[in-house]
Amino acid sequence: MSEKRLNKCFLAVGRKGTGKTTIAQKLAQVSGKKICVVDTDDHPSYDAYELWKISDLHDWKTGNIKIVTSEPEAALIAINKNCSNAFIILEDAAKYVTANVQRGVKSFIIDHRKRNFDLIIMFHFLGDVPPYLAKQYDSMLLFKTGDNLDNPQKKFANWHTISEKAKRILTNTSFNYCEKINVDE
């Protein structure tokens, strides 16, 4: 029997079309957990996922689902309250995981281990990652981003590593190329 690991909070950062969603789904699938996608728009990549209402979350036992809502905070509170043992994908998180984040969203991220949730939070730019999250994530999947890499983002303690890798990623010929960076790297 394999050794148990701690729950993880991943960031996936990259421009549109770089493959964040594909990698996020693969990662979620290999975890063997049921998957829940929280999104503010009905992203076509998740067409295979069953659309659920926030109010029905207490009945979610198996299968992959998506919650499409204009109130992601309410969705995360409901997930935190009614669900456990899942891989949660927060799509287009720049819309609701912001610097002045709502308390429910922040609590969900901070408490994800209590419910055995692995998280992957998606952003288009490094600049969109709020400061508290820049210190809390475990690993980042970094794709090609449009950030100005010569302008240091001090919220990341490992900015030097991030900027070096980001430059290398930008020069890679594959548009979908990505690398993993740990928070303590």
Next chain:
Amino acid sequence: MENKLHDSVELLFKEVQQPTDDREPQAEASANNTSDEPLIEKEIINKKEEQATHEVSPEMLDSSCDLGIGLADFFQTSVFTWLVNSKKNKKLISLYGEGALDKLEHLINEQDAGKNNKLQHAILREFSPDEMGMLRLAKEVNKIVDDLPFTDSEKEAIKVPLMALLKESGGSLSPQWALTFAALQIFGSRALQTLTL
């Protein structure tokens, strides 16, 4: 996405395959919830109820717009009055010399006295071409200043998009801002009068 994954990503995939400890949902884990999630939920509901009770009525929206437009009108009138007068003074001095301002004041008094005594016609005949020029300039400036405040149609033209904007942003001015705007209008006029003395 058919490209080979970077080693670091491959490792991550392997790591994620490792199991984690199962947990129960919070709702089942504890009947007496000690965590603060329910509190947060309550807070959100309260916030929403609060927002609902603060739903903006058309009257509130209307008065917010009027306050905003009034303040903008006050500032633009004050600033342009000061600018026009200061330009007039400079022009008078450059055309008619250093004593032009005093002379104009004297002429205006004279003209007013003539008007009061129904002798305007007679007195105007005695003004020199320079004096007439000064009076004309003063009259033109007064007309510009009189026309500075927004007209009703201008106010309406601003109000329609402003109301739409306020509606879209979900509200009117908060009571604090309404008070600040009203106070600015009152104190601002006094302050500007003092400053431009």
